[in-house]
Amino acid sequence: xxxxxxxxxxxxxxxxxxxxxxxxxxxxxxxxxxxxxxxxxxxxxxxxxxxxxxxxxxxxxxxxxxxxxxxxxxxxxxxxxxxxxxxxxxxxxxxxxxxxxxxxxxxxxxxxxxxxxxxxxxxxxxxxxxxxxxxxxxxxxxxxxxxxxxxxxxxxxxxxxxxxxxxxxxxxxxxxxxxxxxxxxxxxxxxxxxxxxxxxxxxxxxxxxxxxxxxxx
Ligand code: FES
Ligand code: FES
Numbered sequence: 001x002x003x004x005x006x007x008x009x010x011x012x013x014x015x016x017x018x019x020x021x022x023x024x025x026x027x028x029x030x031x032x033x034x035x036x037x038x039x040x041x042x043x044x045x046x047x048x049x050x051x052x053x054x055x056x057x058x059x060x061x062x063x064x065x066x067x068x069x070x071x072x073x074x075x076x077x078x079x080x081x082x083x084x085x086x087x088x089x090x091x092x093x094x095x096x097x098x099x100x101x102x103x104x105x106x107x108x109x110x111x112x113x114x115x116x117x118x119x120x121x122x123x124x125x126x127x128x129x130x131x132x133x134x135x136x137x138x139x140x141x142x143x144x145x146x147x148x149x150x151x152x153x154x155x156x157x158x159x160x161x162x163x164x165x166x167x168x169x170x171x172x173x174x175x176x177x178x179x180x181x182x183x184x185x186x187x188x189x190x191x192x193x194x195x196x197x198x199x200x201x202x203x204x205x206x207x208x209x210x211x212x213x214x215x216x217x
Contacts, residue, residue: 049113051076052120062108066100067091069107070117078118078147082191089190092148092155093117099155101189118147121154130154133203141194149190153204156186161211178208 044059051074058073067084070076070093079102082090086104093102094116122128130150133139140146160176160183168185176182183204184197192200205212 045108047108047111049107049110049115051115052117058107060107062106064107065103066093066095066105066107066110066115067102070102070115076117076119080144080147082145082148087191088145088148089152090145090148092151092190094151094155097155097158099152116151118151121150128154129207130203133206134200137199137203137206138196139200139203140192140196145190145192145194149187149192149196149200152187152190153200153207156183157204157208157211159186177213178205178211179213180205 042061042063045062047058047060047069049056049058051070056074058069060069060073064073065084067079067081070079071081079093080090081103082088084091084103086101089101091102092099094100095105095110095113097114097116122131127135128150130153134146134150134153139149157178160178163175165173166176166182166185168181180201183201187197187200187204
C-alpha cells in the first residue's frame with residue numbers, strides 16, 4: 001500500500017474518530033454502545049497498461065483511480081488533481097486516443113490500455129505543437145489546469161477531424177468544423193480559474209491551421 005493510501009486511511013480514521021467523539025458528546029448513553037466502523041484495505045489486483053509508450057505493471061488497491069495510479073504510483077505528476085470529482089478537467093489524459101477525466105476512472109478498468117499524459121506529448125526540447133502554441137499565445141497563467149487543457153485541446157482537434165458530433169453544430173448531421181464556438185464548447189469541461197480561455201482558443205486555432213474556420217454571423 002502506498003504512503004498516500006495509508007495517509008488517506010489514517011485521515012479517515014481521524015475524521016471518523018472525531019465525528020464519533022462529537023456523537024458521543026451529543027448522544028444519550030444508551031445510543032453509543034455500537035463499535036466504531038472500520039475501513040479495511042482491499043486485496044491488490046495486478047494491472048498492465050502502456051503509459052506514454054512504456055509498458056507498466058502495477059499492483060493496486062482496486063479502488064485506486066487512474067489519476068492516483070499515474071501520480072502516486074508511476075510518479076507522473078504532470079496530470080493534476082483539481083476537484084477529484086469530474087468537474088474541472090485538470091486530470092484529463094488520453095486513453096486509446098480518447099480524452100477522459102482520470103479521476104473518474106478506476107485504474108483496474110484499464111488493463112491493456114494505452115494512456116498518454118502531458119509527459120508523453122512532448123519534451124522541453126521538442127514540444128508538441130499544442131504545447132508550443134500554448135507558450136506562444138500565453139494559454140496559461142498559474143499553469144495548474146494547463147496539462148489537462150493541452151491534453152483536451154489535442155483530443156478535441158482530433159475529435160473534430162474524426163467527425164465526432166457535438167450539440168452546438170449548426171448543421172446537425174454535417175461534419176463538424178473547427179470554429180471558435182465548436183472548440184469552446186468541446187473544451188467547456190476544462191475549467192481555468194485564471195481565465196486564459198481566449199488565449200487557449202487562439203492556440204488551438206493556430207494548431208488547427210487551415211482547418212480553422214472563422215465563425216459565421
Ligand atoms: S480532478 Fe478530475 S475533473 Fe477535476
Ligand atoms: S492557468 Fe491557472 S487555472 Fe488555468
